[in-house]
Amino acid sequence: MTGSPLLADLIEALRCLPGVGGKSAQRMAFHLLERDRERGLKLAAALEQAMQRIGHCNRCRNFSEDPLCALCANSSRDRQVLCVVESPVDVAAIEQATGYRGQYFVLMGRLSPLDGLGPEELGLGLLTQRLGEGEIEEMIIATNPTVEGEATAHYLAQLARAGGIRPTRLAHGVPLGGELEFVDRGTLAHAFGRRQIVE
Amino acid sequence: MTGSPLLADLIEALRCLPGVGGKSAQRMAFHLLERDRERGLKLAAALEQAMQRIGHCNRCRNFSEDPLCALCANSSRDRQVLCVVESPVDVAAIEQATGYRGQYFVLMGRLSPLDGLGPEELGLGLLTQRLGEGEIEEMIIATNPTVEGEATAHYLAQLARAGGIRPTRLAHGVPLGGELEFVDRGTLAHAFGRRQIVE
Incomplete structure (x- = not known):
């Protein structure tokens, strides 16, 4: 041609x-x-x-060409907070959008028995071991707000509680800069129900 | 990050x-x-x-990793018709859309004195030499219908006539499958003026 x-x-x-x-x-x-x-x-x-x-970080499973990724190797980051995400893109998004200075753990997927993704494939053994080290006080669960992401979040919360760690979730609600008219019903109902006092 | x-x-x-x-x-x-x-x-x-x-074909200036590109090397193609285009993408477009079986010459640009593109940069010496070989009977000028493309077409037509070769241009008119409402005024005026008898 x-x-x-x-x-x-x-x-x-x-x-x-x-x-x-x-x-x-x-x-x-x-x-x-x-x-x-x-x-x-x-x-x-x-x-x-x-x-x-590029392989995976031995500690957080994020993409890394070294045994420890740059984020895990950075000793100035807070070791008491661990944010659990589904994918390396989520780490990039959180790093770009927020001032978060804690640690990460990347599942490289979500619990999805039909796709053959169970606790083992998501490295939950490694995660449990890390929770057992005793440094972490809060686990920020930042899986996607999908059905499978929510199921994964539920599982992770149990894991955290079993280790005596406080599990937290990202807030749900109306996105900034949008118009109520175009927000989906579920989100609007949730945001309405969880309305907060103006201070 | x-x-x-x-x-x-x-x-x-x-x-x-x-x-x-x-x-x-x-x-x-x-x-x-x-x-x-x-x-x-x-x-x-x-x-x-x-x-x-990938360099350029010695004969037509199209992209090629060999001294002669596959189109020039193909002995079954008609050697009496030469289609002159601005860029290799145009060769690909004509090959994909039409049943053209002749030769090509790729200018790799258009006459544009302000950008330092003159006859030499467009390989018009090589083109003149090729016209002089005596095989070509028709030169299909398929430069883009822009101001610079039209100026280049005008120059090429002169070159063809000087070599005793018949220059032709692609037909202008209303595109197939469009709506008259959205055709630009210049094209519509041209198509109206050059209307053809229905046979």
């Missing part, structure tokens, strides 16, 4: 990226070839390094 | 792709790491090969 088999290979390979179809892949390939070969080569090197060397 | 410098490098490198901002880059990196490391490595290899080995 293009006269160059290598170009056809590149266009096909770019389609492994989420949200990239045939047209976008073609546009990306031509853009790199025409204007930015140097950055294209940098991307190739970054991809290779990341795919081959 | 993520606890892994290599992951941060990958996210940054993915932003060289057109249309990919910080959020998409993050999503792509996590997707590849969590679900598709093998295809991520394939993409790295395809990128490296393409960036390092």
Whole structure:
């Protein structure tokens, strides 16, 4: 189609990226070839390094090329609070949005028996061991507000209580900057029921 | 932010792709790491090969890793018609949409004195030499219908006539499948003026 088999290979390979179809892949390939070969080569090197060397942190299971990730290795972070999330993207989101300075634990999934994801796959053994170390006082459960996320949260709360640790959940309610009209019924009912005194 | 410098490098490198901002880059990196490391490595290899080995065809200037691209090397294609386009994407578009079986010449740009793009940068010497070989009878000028594309088309038509070759242009008019209401005025006026007898 293009006269160059290598170009056809590149266009096909770019389609492994989420949200990239045939047209976008073609546009990306031509853009790199025409204007930015140097950055294209940098991307190739970054991809290779990341795919081959990034594993999981031994302590929090987040992505890391070292045995301990940079967040776990940072001795200035609060060791009394542990935030449990489903995925590394959630760590990134919380780090970007909040001033949280505690520890994390990444489940790399949620309890989902139908997909074969049980306590073992989520590293709950490692988590229990960590809760047993005695440093942690609060476990912030930040799983997604989906059915499976809620079930996971329930399980985690029991685990925390069994270890004498206070479990907490992110607040539910009306998002900031939205319009009530467009908030789903469940969220609105919850926010209405949990209304707070204006101080 | 993520606890892994290599992951941060990958996210940054993915932003060289057109249309990919910080959020998409993050999503792509996590997707590849969590679900598709093998295809991520394939993409790295395809990128490296393409960036390092793809040059230009000696005959038509299209992207090619060989001295002659697959289209120029294909002896079954009609050597009497030459289609001149601005960019390799145009070759791909024409190959995909039409049954054209002739030759191509890729300008890799358009006449644009302000950007330092003159006849030399567009390889018009090579084109003139090719017109002089005596095989070509028709030059299909398929530059973009922009101001610069039209100026380039005008220049190319002169070049063709000087070589005794018939220059032709793609037809302008109302796009198929659209609604007249949304066609721009210039196109509509043109299509109206060039209306054709229904046979």
